[in-house]
Amino acid sequence: MKHLLDVSDLSIAEIDQLIDTASDIIDNPEKYQEKCRNKKIATLFFEPSTRTRLSFEAAMLELGGSVLGFSEAASSSAAKGESISDTVTVVSCYADIIAMRHFKEGAPMAASLKSNVPIINAGDGGHNHPTQTLTDLLTIKKEKGRFDNLTVGLCGDLKFGRTVHSLINAMVRYDNIKFVLISPEELRLPDYIKHDVLDRNNIEYNECTTIEDAISELDILYMTRVQRERFFNEADYERLKDSCILNTEKMKKAKDDMIVLHPLPRVNEITTSVDEDPRACYFKQAMYGKYIRMALILKLLGVE
Ligand code: CP
Numbered sequence: 001m002k003h004l005l006d007v008s009d010l011s012i013a014e015i016d017q018l019i020d021t022a023s024d025i026i027d028n029p030e031k032y033q034e035k036c037r038n039k040k041i042a043t044l045f046f047e048p049s050t051r052t053r054l055s056f057e058a059a060m061l062e063l064g065g066s067v068l069g070f071s072e073a074a075s076s077s078a079a080k081g082e083s084i085s086d087t088v089t090v091v092s093c094y095a096d097i098i099a100m101r102h103f104k105e106g107a108p109m110a111a112s113l114k115s116n117v118p119i120i121n122a123g124d125g126g127h128n129h130p131t132q133t134l135t136d137l138l139t140i141k142k143e144k145g146r147f148d149n150l151t152v153g154l155c156g157d158l159k160f161g162r163t164v165h166s167l168i169n170a171m172v173r174y175d176n177i178k179f180v181l182i183s184p185e186e187l188r189l190p191d192y193i194k195h196d197v198l199d200r201n202n203i204e205y206n207e208c209t210t211i212e213d214a215i216s217e218l219d220i221l222y223m224t225r226v227q228r229e230r231f232f233n234e235a236d237y238e239r240l241k242d243s244c245i246l247n248t249e250k251m252k253k254a255k256d257d258m259i260v261l262h263p264l265p266r267v268n269e270i271t272t273s274v275d276e277d278p279r280a281c282y283f284k285q286a287m288y289g290k291y292i293r294m295a296l297i298l299k300l301l302g303v304e
Pocket of ligand 1: 049123
């Protein structure tokens with residue numbers, strides 16, 4: 001049995017295989033509509049979600065399976081003080097696979113130690129979000145056609161942004177990747193990622209504070225939200241929330257084939273006028289999320 005806790009649990013060959021399967025599902029959905037007949041996914045979401053939870057549920061339904069779960073801790077027995085271990089021990093008697101989001105870093109790892117079925121980390125605190133990264137990789141493959149020779153701008157909350165941390169971990173394995181880290185000083189990428197991931201893999205990167213400083217050199221601009229829920233006080237959030245905003249004026253300085261990604265939800269870091277720009281791929285990215293999660297469910301359940 002295999003879990004997905006971190007994107008580095010998957011080899012490059014396994015990621016390629018997932019992308020191939022997702023592409024085949026997009027082209028031939030009818031081939032897959034009975035693949036998970038009589039299988040159930042439990043979505044255990046202790047933190048809010050729209051895309052991740054609903055795309056996992058849509059993925060299982062489109063594979064012919066069923067879904068159960070909860071969308072907030074308050075409606076589960078966690079509200080009565082039940083531990084993650086006990087919850088998962090029980091739910092793994094009811095479901096064939098579990099997707100879990102939790103506000104505590106490491107919670108899906110703790111769950112995996114007790115589970116009789118595969119656990120998928122659907123986001124743990126400010127740590128990791130591996131299925132978002134698989135979504136991002138499928139989008140990059142579809143829109144850019146390659147994972148190498150790319151200059152990637154990562155913009156916004158690089159300190160607490162789990163999608164950014166996972167994406168960096170995935171992309172450092174490809175050739176000739178350069179990162180431009182765009183954020184206010186207070187939301188810089190943590191030193192442990194700079195040292196243990198970027199430096200250790202000899203990845204070129206530089207840091208700046210404005211989109212204008214970087215946008216003309218980028219192949220991909222990955223925008224993220226400044227996350228109110230990760231701040232210890234509201235005043236800091238208010239001061240930093242509008243640090244980096246992408247608008248149509250700034251898009252004029254970008255390459256014609258640059259793509260804009262965002263894991264969503266967006267607050268106001270991308271003005272809605274950018275949505276009309278053909279380089280804005282974030283809604284397409286959300287759509288790809290369902291297909292890569294279908295491929296992942298098939299893989300973890302060992303369905304041919
Ligand atoms: N990208 C993402 O994780 O979105 P949700 O929080 O809506 O699941």
